[in-house]
Amino acid sequence: MDIALRPLLIEDAASIVAAEDDETVRWFSGGRSTVEGTRAYIGRLCEDAAAGSPKRAFGIWGDGECVGTIDYDPDVTDALDPGDVNISYGVAPWARGQGVASRAVVLLCEFLEGRDVGRRAAIRADTRNPASARVAQKAGFEELREARSTEEAGEDGVPVVFRVFVRPFAGQRQSCAS
Template sequence: MNGASGTMPVVPDALPAPPEVPAGPVLLRPWRPGDAPAVRVALTDPATDLFSNPGRVATDEDAAEWVARRAGRSATTAAWAVVDAATGELVGSVALHAVDPVQGDAAVGYWTVPAARGRGVAPRAVDAAVRWAFATLSVDRVELVHAAENPASGRVAEKAGFTLEGRLRRSHRYSDGVRRDELLWARLSDDGVPDLSTRS
């Protein structure tokens, strides 16, 4: 409910179209059909394929469909390409999903290309998407979940201002068919601003 008025938030037919969101050396922008070749290359990287490729993107056609789904409007998802602000080169992806304005909840997921890892790209992209959710949507809590055996994602979550809340046992089957434990992190709208001055 909305404050003292006791009214429930209106559930939109579609979330607002994701705008361009500057995030220091990177820019979050809507997906474009021309991104498909770079997406295919990125999602065939072994680590990205295992942890972030549930749709099994393997061909140019798969990549074109992947981009088209994320470029469209949705009632529960807002997705961005993450590009180098200077060159426009694709360096990753970030998306809000499972957005529920009634409950005030959402989740965030991301991946980065191998060359962008360790440069602070992922924490900046996640932080920018989450700030947009807090400012634009009726969201108070955003969750980030990752495989327990992927500590790099834990560093991203912590750097982006998330708090570790627990371990989910065998909670998700990954693209290799193995069910893995996951770690659950969350960030609340009043948790404060993370320090993104160092790389992670």
């Protein structure tokens, strides 16, 4: 599949909702979406960006179809170090297992390189979500540590534990472990 990223547009809302399943809700979106709610969410993202928020979200396009979303947010600090740029993603169930997420992560890292957003990309994969950890590994990230969340807890109230993966931006590769 030929993969490309495009900034999310309000008209992508229906595709995003159609691409959602229980896994997306559990690990990525945090709740069932509606088209109206997603349109409002994308509108808020645009307003926040105009007001100075550094978070950006993209549609993942595969062969001309929106098959997922990916975003970056330098303001996420939970379990991360200063300069880390958190990346999260979700892929439609019918498009999984074909390298879509790992390709999208690589494309996003390339997009971020040279932009003054931070010193490295970071992925926090819940220890119960091996598919997400595998995406980070396939995208060339190095596993840094496990870290207990100070903001997120599971259904049982126990804090989430993340596997933290990082990939320095070009020109900063030697500083991975620092």
